[in-house]
Amino acid sequence: MANKPDDPAIFETKKQYTHPPGILVSDHYIQPYGYSCYRAQGTKDWLIIYTLSGKGRIHNGASGYLSCTAGTLTVVSPGTAQDYFTEQGHVWDKMWAHFIPRLPWMDWIPSSNTDGPIFQLHIDKESSRRAIESAFSRVISYRLYEDSMLRDELTLNALEEVILLVASQHQSKKELDSRVQEVLNIISRDYMDHILIEDLGKRVSLSPSRLSHLFKEQVGDSIMETLMKYRLKQAEPLLQYTLRPITEIALAVGFHSPDYFSRQFSNHFGVSPSNYRKKYREASSMESVQ
Known part of the structure; x- marks a missing residue:
């Protein structure tokens, strides 16, 4: 696993990867007002953020800023400018990961559902929130696993669970026939x-x-x-x-x-x-x- 979330491209297209899939870096941050991150060119990996409590803001292109509140999951695609911060008067409690997806995930990672490039979904059900929080916690905790090969596999499996849960929630909101x-x-x-x-x-x-x-x-x-x-x-x-x-x-x-x-x-x-x-x-x- 890499240490730098803003490292350059790890894959080229949906069908041709130049690096094995994996979690580049992940963590759990509890940040007060004053915390911010800005990457004008974005990164060439994916960024996923799940807000546990508090409030953050993330720029969504010409449409302005989106709010990140408790139960909100945000996905930023490669090459999208990253400009986010803790809202004034709040503490932003969030879990996040920069990652290179396994190829099948590309059918599950949803495209933008906003007026800008960012995908954002508010998880309403408490049971769904707990499931996502549990899987995301394992994404972060597995980085301490001693066996590097098993560590990477366990971490990817946990993140895949998050991706599937999000895809399921997004699909259910679309109310399939x-x-x-x-x-x-x-x-x-x-x-x-x-x-x-x-x-x-x-x-x-x-x-x-x-x-x-x-x-x-x-x-x-x-x-x-x-x-x-x-x-x-x-x-x-x-x-x-x-x-x-x-x-x-x-x-x-x-x-x-x-x-x-x-x-x-x-x-x-x-x-x-x-x-x-x-x-x-x-x-x-x-x-x-x-």
Whole structure:
């Protein structure tokens, strides 16, 4: 893990990383009025801030400043100017992390929902707040874990939990159509099976064309694109953590053609499955000896 949150780019595009994903730096700050941070060019990593109590302000481009209050989660994308401070008369109690995301996270990290470049979400449910606070606390505490390889993996897993919780909260606020949600549930449960839009339509009482249009409108990707991405996400940890042959992994996640799996994996991740596995192991070996 790096020590400098304003270090330059760690990745280039959504599909091609030049550095393994990880937490660059994270901490828990309780800062009174007078605390501020300003980075005109932003950073080339992501910044996530969760406010526990008090009040901060963060600049959101031409739209002005956003307030960061208890239960507010703020995500700043790479290259976005970072200008934030504790509000006068307040103490800002926040947890934060600069990080390089794992590739699948890019489908979960929400885009801006404000009039500027910043994403911000207020978590209303107390149970959801506790879940996010617990996961974020583990992001910070795992940095003290002695085994460096396990430390980095545990930290990433904890942050992934935060990202998923935020994505879930954001999605619920969008109030997905119950039939679209049912299709998403089917995909997550039966992704390894042969899935046809016609069959999905029958299960949710919609014509294939109406279901396809509604799903694309609400999710952003088509049903087949979503299924493809989900299958590839399931293949990623199998390549990382097992020695199973690539042909076997392809079949296990729902691809009936290993060659087709390799092409789709390469298109999505920017490298072939075998090279992805090789690069991941090389990066893990380098981190374990540091």
